Amino acid sequence: MNIRLLEPHLINQIAAGEVIERPASVVKELVENAIDAGATEITVTLRDGGRSLISVKDNGCGMTPDELELAIQRHATSKLPDSDLFNIATLGFRGEALPSIGAVSRLHITSHKRGSGDAWTLKLEGGQKQDLMPAVFPEGTVLEVKDLFYATPARLKFLKAPNTEYNHAVDHIQRLAMAHPEIHFKIVNDQRVSADLKATTDPLERLGQIMGTDFSENSLAVDCERDGYSLEGYVSLPTLNRATASHQYLFVNNRPVKDKVLVGAIRASFQDFLAKDRHPLLALFLQVPSAEVDMNVHPAKTEVRFREAQKVRNLIVSSIKQALTGAGHRASTTIAQQAVAAFRPSTPAPTRSAYQPSLPLQSSSGTSTLRAQPLYGSAPAQSSSPYIQPAPTPAHTPELREASAVQSYEVSNLPLGHAKAQVHGTYIVAQTAEGIVIVDQHAAHERLVYEDMKKAKAANNIVRQALLIPEVVELDTTRAQAIAAAQAELHKLGLIIEPFGDTSILVRETPAIMGQVDCQGLIKDLADEMVDLGKGFSLKEHIDEILATVSCHGSVRAGRKLTVPEMDDLLRQMEATPHSGQCNHGRPTYVELGLDDIEKLFGRR
Secondary structure (H helix, E strand, O other): OOOOOOOOHHHHHHHHHHHHOOOOHHHHHHHHHHHOOOOOEEEEEHHHHHEEEEEEEEEEOOOOOOHHHHHOOOOOOOOOOOOOOOOOOOOOOOOOHHHHHHHOOOEEEEEEEOOOOOOOEEEEOOEOOOOOOOEOOOOOOEEEOOOOOOOOHHHHHHHOHHHHHHHHHHHHHHHHHHOOOOOOOEEEEEEEEEEEOOOOOOOOHHHHHOOOOHHHHOOOEEEEEEOOOOEEEEEEOOOEOOOOOOEEEEEEEEEHHHOOOHHHHHHOOOOOOOOOOOOOOOOEEEEHHHHEEEOOOOOOOOOOOOOOOHHHHHHHHHHHHHHHOOOOOOOOOOOHHHHHHOOOOOOOOOOOOOOOOOOEEEOOOEEEOOOOOOOOOOOOOOOOOOOOOOOOHHHHHHOOOOOOOOOOOOOOHHHEEEEEEOHHHHHHHHOOOOOOEEEEHHHHHHHHHHHHHHHHHHOOOOOEEEEEEEEEEEEOHHHHHHHHOOOOHHHHHHHHHHEEOEEEEEEEEEEHHHHOOOOOHHHHHHHHHHHOOOOOOOOOHHHHHHHHHHHHHHOOOOOOOOOHHHHHHHHHHHHOOOOOOOOOOOOOEEEEEEEEHHHHHHOOO
């Protein structure tokens, strides 16, 4: 077999295969070029998802005729002025992008150098360059990519439906727009303006344009700097979450990236607040010294490698947790919106004339009046949880302190108001100065117990209570071994166990804060969780997840009847406890309905 040099057009087509996976890849390259050219307005036009036409127009610095000739040459760039590949201050710097695009499409470039008198057009079709032509065009550049992959038709069959290709392209544009809120972006799809992102000086406003007002109204600012590394951006309140991580946008030195270190740090930051299958919404911008990060790991520059990955991880985790702590007991406003929507009838209720008097209720015996039913006269509703035990006495639940009489509160000074009633033995209804609050007593108390147990664990001061008769829990061999392997760590959490044969665990002591414990349910849940973690897991890394499971079993259960002082005491503790707006699984602990929302339900507004 003879070795030979490939023809230039074939080299460009091979390079195109590495650089251009789909229309979105072209859009990304051209928009990055426009940003690097100093544009303040960028318009992206697509037709057939980018297959027929991709046009990127900007008002940047433009190019001279000589620069146009160079731009379509391989390994030509304006973005490495000092030839230092590890000190990159621009977005795009790949020298084969334009010639690769021109090798598989019909590429038309029209540019007007800022300050010069003429505009010029250069065409590159299937790798064949045509002569420069004078043109009429304002200062800036427009690149038109027509009939993508017409020169390599085999690639066309791998393209998806136009809408799918369009969505991929928009995702790239949105990520770049987030990093550059000072630029006006417009997207035209099939002759219709599908997005018009006005320039703004407020990064959160730009994020709201893309991620929606739910995010901008229910996000927390992140701002931290340490050892030359800085992190800025916004994360959603835990109660505003999604089933996938598609609403997480990460940037390193203003470049959109997808990095395992960053994703892992985010997951660690929210492990106290969200279930494993729920994900927060966020946009985070990490600034790292150029010498501390390698941007050349992936051809598309979407992956990076950090010199000190642990420093980056620690910065992200501490910054996000600090922001979440500052939120206090706040929950997202979307919860109230969902509640109002659920209450609203499917058909409008008939409105009553202002002059129509109210009619008394009629019964078979004549006129009667409405009678309120006793709040606590009936038996409390049973919870669906299989681990409910008889309600513990106040002596076993120090978190809910008894009071001899109903205390008097100034409602206007209380964020969660004053308890008025308990509904179905599960929900506390409280009145605030501006509406009402409905609290899930189990979810709220679960968060309080969890935070108390974390403090006690940190101080190595978890009080234990011995079982009068040690309880034996039967498991299969795998789960029994998993629990036994964690014996030392569980001891630190106040749970004293020991192996009892090959398939049994003996429980001797439990944390006192949990009160009366269903040992069978607790040990089985812990065993399942440890098996799910798999072999070789580090219990220290997942200790908070174990602690959350323990605290869940120590919380006031649904169906437990509470006195008004107990309910008020729970509300006061929620107000004083960080993160009490959601339980350990990301569910809201309370819903707040403003007086305006309530009046809308009854047609008063």
